[in-house]
Amino acid sequence: MGRIEIIFAGLGGQGMITAGIILARTIAIYGKKFVAQSQSYGPEARGGSARSEVIVSDEEIIYPHVINPDILVIMSKEAMEKYLNKLKPNGILLYDSSILEKPKRKNINIYAIPATKIAFENLNTKAVANIVMLGALIQITNIVNKELVEKTIKEVFPEKFWEVDIKALNIGVEFAKKFTGSSQEVSQQQK
Amino acid sequence: MSERKNKEVLSGVHFWQGDTACAEGAIAAGCRFFAGYPITPASEIAEHMAKRLPEVGGIYVQMEDEIASISAVIGASWGGLKSMTATSGPGFSLMQENIGYACMTETPCVIVDVQRAGPSTGQATKAAQGDIMQARWGTHGDHEVIVLSPNSPQEMFDLTVKAFNLSEIYRVPVIILSDEIVGHMWEKVRVPSPEEIEVYNRRKPSHIGEPIFGGVGEVGVPPMPRIGDGFNLLITGSTHNEYGYRKTVDPEVHRRLVTRIVNKIRENADKIIDVETQNIEDADIGVISYGCTSRSVYDAVILAEKEGITVGHVRLRTIWPFPEKVVKEVAERVDFILVPEMNLGQLVYEVERVVGCEARVKAISKIGGGEMITPEEILSEMRKLLGR
Numbered sequence: 001m002g003r004i005e006i007i008f009a010g011l012g013g014q015g016m017i018t019a020g021i022i023l024a025r026t027i028a029i030y031g032k033k034f035v036a037q038s039q040s041y042g043p044e045a046r047g048g049s050a051r052s053e054v055i056v057s058d059e060e061i062i063y064p065h066v067i068n069p070d071i072l073v074i075m076s077k078e079a080m081e082k083y084l085n086k087l088k089p090n091g092i093l094l095y096d097s098s099i100l101e102k103p104k105r106k107n108i109n110i111y112a113i114p115a116t117k118i119a120f121e122n123l124n125t126k127a128v129a130n131i132v133m134l135g136a137l138i139q140i141t142n143i144v145n146k147e148l149v150e151k152t153i154k155e156v157f158p159e160k161f162w163e164v165d166i167k168a169l170n171i172g173v174e175f176a177k178k179f180t181g182s183s184q185e186v187s188q189q190q191k
Numbered sequence: 192m193s194e195r196k197n198k199e200v201l202s203g204v205h206f207w208q209g210d211t212a213c214a215e216g217a218i219a220a221g222c223r224f225f226a227g228y229p230i231t232p233a234s235e236i237a238e239h240m241a242k243r244l245p246e247v248g249g250i251y252v253q254m255e256d257e258i259a260s261i262s263a264v265i266g267a268s269w270g271g272l273k274s275m276t277a278t279s280g281p282g283f284s285l286m287q288e289n290i291g292y293a294c295m296t297e298t299p300c301v302i303v304d305v306q307r308a309g310p311s312t313g314q315a316t317k318a319a320q321g322d323i324m325q326a327r328w329g330t331h332g333d334h335e336v337i338v339l340s341p342n343s344p345q346e347m348f349d350l351t352v353k354a355f356n357l358s359e360i361y362r363v364p365v366i367i368l369s370d371e372i373v374g375h376m377w378e379k380v381r382v383p384s385p386e387e388i389e390v391y392n393r394r395k396p397s398h399i400g401e402p403i404f405g406g407v408g409e410v411g412v413p414p415m416p417r418i419g420d421g422f423n424l425l426i427t428g429s430t431h432n433e434y435g436y437r438k439t440v441d442p443e444v445h446r447r448l449v450t451r452i453v454n455k456i457r458e459n460a461d462k463i464i465d466v467e468t469q470n471i472e473d474a475d476i477g478v479i480s481y482g483c484t485s486r487s488v489y490d491a492v493i494l495a496e497k498e499g500i501t502v503g504h505v506r507l508r509t510i511w512p513f514p515e516k517v518v519k520e521v522a523e524r525v526d527f528i529l530v531p532e533m534n535l536g537q538l539v540y541e542v543e544r545v546v547g548c549e550a551r552v553k554a555i556s557k558i559g560g561g562e563m564i565t566p567e568e569i570l571s572e573m574r575k576l577l578g579r
Contacts, residue, residue, distance in 0.1 A: 021377060025206040028379050035206075037377035040561065043231070043315045063490040063566050064376055064483075 004143070005066040006054040008130075009083055010075030010096075013046035015130030019073070020052025023134060026144050026152040027056055036064040049078055056143070071141060073133050074100070075115070094137055096129065111140055111179055118171055128168035135172020139180055146173055198246045200385040209347040209374040210235035210277075213303060213367065214243060216351030217275050219388055222301070223249035224274035226263035228256050228282060231315045232371040233305040236277035257282035261289040261302065268298045269426060271417035273355055277303035280322055281312065283329070290364050291330030292428045294452060297362035297404065297413070299393055301354045304366060305374040308558065317561030318371035320482055323537040326366050327511050333449050335456035337365045337463055338511040340481040344378045350508065356391040357463060361455055362412050368510060370533070371561055372483040396422075405433025409451055410458040456512055465508040466517055474503025476573050477521040477528040477550065479542050481507040483563060484531050490566035495573055502573070510538065515545045522549035527576045531555035531564045551576075 006023070008016040017039045024037035036055045042048035053066045068088050074080045074095040080103055087093055089107045098117030103110065115132040119125060131153075138144055146169065153165045200219045207215070214236050217225075225240040227233075237253070244251040250272070254260040260276045267274040278286065283304045293300055306322050308314035322329075326338045337357050341350045347369060354365040396403060396414040399421050407413045413433070416422045425435030430445045438444035456463065469492055471477075476495075480488040485506040492502045503521045507514055522528060528550045530539040539554040546552050555572055557564045573579075 024377055028206045028377075029204070035378065038372065039375055041316055061378075062486050062493075063563075064372070064378075064486055065563055065565075067565070 003055065003057040003059075003061075004071065005069045006056070006071040006073070007066055007069045007083055008052040008054070008073045008133075009079035010050060011046075011078075012041055012044055012048045012050040014050065014075050015127070016050045016073075016075060017041065017052040019130040019134045020054050022131075022149065022152055022156060023137070023144065024054045024056075025156065026148050030148040030151070031056075031144055033058060034061050036061045038064055049076070049082075051079070071137070073137055075129070075133065076100075092141060094133060094140065096133065111136065111176070113172070113175060115172065118175060119168060122171055123164055123167055125164065128164055131165050131168035132172035132175070135169040135174075136176040137172075139173045139176035146170075198243075200382060200388060202382050202384045205380050205382065206377055207344050207380045208235060208377045209341070209344040209369060210305065211239050212344040212347040212380045213277070213351045213369070213374070214239035215380075215382065216348035217301065217355065218243055218247055218249070219348070219382065219385075219390075220273065220352040220355035221390055221392070222273045222275050222355060223247065224252075224264070224267035224270075224272040225249070225276065226252045226254050226260045226267070226274070227276045227278065228254055228260050230279045230282050232307055232318075232374050233277040233279045233282075233303060235374070236303060236305070240275075257285040258289065261286040261293075261300075264300045264302075265289060265293050265296070265298050268300050269418050269424075271419075273299070273301075273359070275301040275303065275355075277305065279305050279307045280309040283322060283325065287325075287329040290336070290366075291332060291334060293364040294330065294334040294336060295428045296426050297415070297452060298364070299355075299358040299362050299415070300364050301351070301358055302364055302366045303351075304368050306368065306370040308561065314559070314561065316371065317559070318483065318533060318563075319558060319561070320370055320484065320533040321537070321558070322368060323510065323532070323534065326368050333453055335363070335453045336511060337361070337363060337456065337509070338368050339365065339465075340368050340507060340510050341373055342482055342485045342506070343373065344376060344380045346508070347373060348380055348382065352388060352390070353465070356389065359391045359393045360412065361459070361463075362393065362415055363452075363456060368482070370483050372563065395420075402433035404431055404435050405448065405451065407451075410454045411451070412455055460512040461516075463509060463512060464514045466514050467506040467508065468517065469504040470501050471503040471505065471517070471521050471524070473501060474521065474525050475501050476577060477503045477505070477525040478569070479505050479507065479518060479521075479528060479530050479538070481510055481532075481538065484533060487564050487566050487569055488531065491569035491573070494566055494570050498570075498574075498579065500573055500577065500579070513541050513545070518542060518545050519549070522546040525550055528552045529555055529569065529572055529576075531557075531569055533557055533564065
């Protein structure tokens with residue numbers, strides 16, 4: 001599969017870096033591929049921009065930063081403005097459609113995921129919108145198996161958060177099935 | 192006890208960020224004391240040590256500031272524990288005076304500087320490589336320290352183990368000069384089994400009364416007792432004779448002491464220095480790199496090869512003492528040497544000094560926003576110099 005470059009970008013506090021680490025760790029430990037995750041944020045604890053970069057490759061990763069992203073997960077207006085045009089042609093864009101306008105760009109695959117809204121409606125918290133996005137991402141891209149992400153969630157988060165995070169992940173997966181059909185195998189064939 | 196033993200070296204494959212790997216490397220090397228003050232992007236080292244040290248019978252202290260932190264680290268080392276602190280630029284500046292004290296009193300200790308963009312508060316969350324010269328010359332007076340430069344979470348582990356070993360062998364502060372990119376990057380880290388990890392401990396005196404600040408020739412490292420071992424210990428930053436007595440006006444004692452603490456590093460440089468090289472036998476152009484920037488160079492070497500350019504690359508895992516011999520070797524074979532660094536030119540001057548007229552030395556500088564120098568930027572500089 002060569003080298004796949006993913007950017008998660010939004011505001012500090014939205015969990016973009018956490019989402020990146022969960023995905024990266026799952027692929028690194030269970031996916032038997034090379035992964036480098038790096039992050040960029042400002043000095044503020046909340047607000048300000050926050051970005052997580054995940055690079056997945058069959059070969060050892062030398063240069064550890066994103067050059068041309070294949071996949072974008074966007075959760076803020078500023079991030080959309082900054083990265084939309086950097087996405088490769090035919091690249092994949094997931095954006096939080098409950099807080100952002102539909103972006104204007106052709107020659108890419110755009111997926112509207114109202115993550116903040118469905119997290120709040122179903123789980124009564126916006127804090128897991130990042131995990132909803134992650135669920136949608138793995139369903140759409142088939143980059144890693146959902147059960148493995150659930151395993152990582154249990155390894156990384158304290159037990160009191162397992163239930164809500166695993167629910168959020170599944171809500172994201174279920175929502176994204178409207179784009180891919182009912183299973184990951186189907187999305188594989190569609191590619 | 193055996194349960195504690197299992198927790199000392201977490202053998203296996205992990206997905207860690209560089210800062211975590213550094214803390215684990217320290218524990219695997221036998222570090223049992225950490226004193227620090229939180230600062231981005233080094234706080235995760237302190238955080239991890241706070242969690243882990245109590246599990247292995249060690250001590251973690253959050254101090255009131257960085258001056259106190261390095262002081263406590265030096266004290267703990269004389270108390271017999273392998274000790275470490277971790278900080279970034281502003282804290283590293285505050286520690287400088289007592290790093291000199293550690294040099295003068297020949298106190299083994301490890302100082303981690305996860306570099307961020309300075310001067311002053313600068314860009315607190317963004318990477319830079321601006322402390323190269325401060326690590327070498329930050330404290331006053333003639334001295335030598337050892338400075339290591341990891342380029343991955345794996346090397347944050349490996350080189351932290353190495354830092355403790357060098358520190359114990361040479362009784363000298365060792366600085367791990369990391370940066371925000373390497374410190375915060377998450378990658379796979381393989382922790383070897385305890386048997387695979389070589390751990391050195393300081394040499395102890397054979398009898399009470401043995402000189403512990405000299406009496407070992409001109410480049411030797413004297414043995415070091417622990418406070419409480421029964422020695423009448425005199426430990427001072429003032430010039431002292433081999434028994435620790437202050438000799439603040441005697442020119443000969445000063446010359447002998449300071450020359451030895453410098454030469455014990457300089458004369459052993461070949462044993463200390465650790466570099467990785469590519470194609471230096473047959474290169475069209477040379478590159479000297481270190482830290483996170485070296486990763487861009489490894490990629491640039493591959494890109495250049497596709498264009499028929501053979502790059503002689505020297506990657507410095509040891510920055511100080513400066514690996515003069517291998518840099519000279521490259522310079523004799525090429526016309527141009529590039530030195531990419533995330534500062535406005537620091538190590539490039541050392542390369543120029545060593546290379547002299549053998550080759551033209553050129554810096555590739557980039558600062559701000561923690562942006563790495565890209566492989567493409569290095570390649571384009573090569574094309575320019577080689578006229579392709």
